[in-house]
Amino acid sequence: MNAKQVDKIATGILYTIAGFVILVLLALLGYILVQGVPNLSWHFLTAPAEAFSAGGGIGIQLFNSFYLLILTMVISFPIALGAGIYLNEYANQKSKVIEVIRTMIEILSSLPSVVVGLFGFLLFVVQLKLGFSLLSGAIALTFFNLPLLTRSVEESLRTIPNLQREAGSALGLSRFETIGHVILPAALPSIMTGVVLSAGRVFGEAAALIYTAGQSAPALNFADWNPFNATSPLNVMRPAETLAVHIWKINSEGIMPDAAAVSAGASAVLVIAVLLFNFCARYFSKVLYRQLTSSK
Numbered sequence: 001m002n003a004k005q006v007d008k009i010a011t012g013i014l015y016t017i018a019g020f021v022i023l024v025l026l027a028l029l030g031y032i033l034v035q036g037v038p039n040l041s042w043h044f045l046t047a048p049a050e051a052f053s054a055g056g057g058i059g060i061q062l063f064n065s066f067y068l069l070i071l072t073m074v075i076s077f078p079i080a081l082g083a084g085i086y087l088n089e090y091a092n093q094k095s096k097v098i099e100v101i102r103t104m105i106e107i108l109s110s111l112p113s114v115v116v117g118l119f120g121f122l123l124f125v126v127q128l129k130l131g132f133s134l135l136s137g138a139i140a141l142t143f144f145n146l147p148l149l150t151r152s153v154e155e156s157l158r159t160i161p162n163l164q165r166e167a168g169s170a171l172g173l174s175r176f177e178t179i180g181h182v183i184l185p186a187a188l189p190s191i192m193t194g195v196v197l198s199a200g201r202v203f204g205e206a207a208a209l210i211y212t213a214g215q216s217a218p219a220l221n222f223a224d225w226n227p228f229n230a231t232s233p234l235n236v237m238r239p240a241e242t243l244a245v246h247i248w249k250i251n252s253e254g255i256m257p258d259a260a261a262v263s264a265g266a267s268a269v270l271v272i273a274v275l276l277f278n279f280c281a282r283y284f285s286k287v288l289y290r291q292l293t294s295s296k
Contacts, residue, residue: 029271036268039261045269048219049246049262058266060217063233064134064240065203065273068213071138071236072202076145077195083146084153089179109147116144117208125212132239137213144208145198152194156187185289192285199281200274206244214239215249243270 047057091098120140130136160183168178184191217240220233227234241249247266250259 032264032267032271036264036266036271039265040268044262044265049217049250049256058243058246058262058269060220061241061243061246061266062269062273063220064213064217065242065244065270067233068134068137068141068209068240068242069199069203071134072141072145073195073199075138076142076149076198079142080146080149080153081191083150084157085179087150088154088157089175089183105147105150108143109151111144113144113205113207114211116140117211119143120208121211131237132212132214132216133237134213134240135236137209137240137242138236140208140212141202141205144205145202148201149194149198152198153191156190156194157183159190160186188289189285192281192288196278196281199277203274203277204244204270206242206248209242209245210248213242213245215241215245217241217246 044057045062046059048060049058087098087101117140120136120143124130124136124139125132164182164186165178168182169175173181218238219231221229221231222233224232225234226232227236229235230238243266247263247270250256251263256262
């Protein structure tokens with residue numbers, strides 16, 4: 001065979017592998033949506049769960065999932081952004097200390113979530129006496145999310161050519177000004193992609209939250225937005241069962257009469273929410289990129 005035939009065969013194999021992966025993903029998403037979408041209704045999305053009777057919903061669990069996601073990203077993103085900027089823009093790349101830090105980040109990113117959950121339980125729930133709460137869960141998920149987010153920010157900054165940094169210096173900008181006005185706007189789409197991936201990982205996490213945020217969803221008064229009241233939805237010290245934990249709980253306990261329908265509907269909501277978050281984040285990243293870089 002000549003080089004052209006080998007190239008065609010290799011290209012065909014790669015297309016086949018890519019097509020197989022896409023088919024598997026579509027089949028998985030299709031199965032979840034086909035099983036779950038018929039169970040969705042406004043009542044299901046807003047009503048609280050009923051453990052011993054059919055007809056309950058996932059309203060509180062859905063709110064807890066989004067609220068916990070926001071808390072986690074508020075804590076983890078500034079830390080990851082600062083760490084990524086330091087590692088790529090300021091740190092001595094030949095330093096042994098930086099190599100050790102990067103190795104530790106890689107090790108932390110491969111930790112099982114249940115280990116992070118047990119660590120959070122022993123430190124935040126027991127030692128710091130935060131109890132099973134949204135705050136404990138958000139801090140535990142920060143440890144779970146931070147390595148991936150930091151590496152994502154660092155790699156996004158690394159893709160920006162040094163020519164842009166030199167151009168900023170030539171214009172008389174300091175390193176900090178060059179990073180803020182030139183490097184970060186150019187790297188914004190890649191950074192947003194990393195944020196989306198880490199946010200989806202956080203939104204669907206269950207094991208770490210079982211030991212930190214808890215497995216109960218007390219009734220909330222959505223008319224009370226005082227974060228210091230026990231029944232306020234903004235209270236970060238209350239236990240909060242998320243959607244992913246709720247799916248695990250109803251399938252493992254077997255108490256709820258319509259557990260299969262609730263599980264299928266909750267799984268569909270989880271998938272749809274992650275998909276919508278991905279699409280919205282990509283759209284806003286493009287809008288921000290055009291505004292910050294004055295490009296069309």
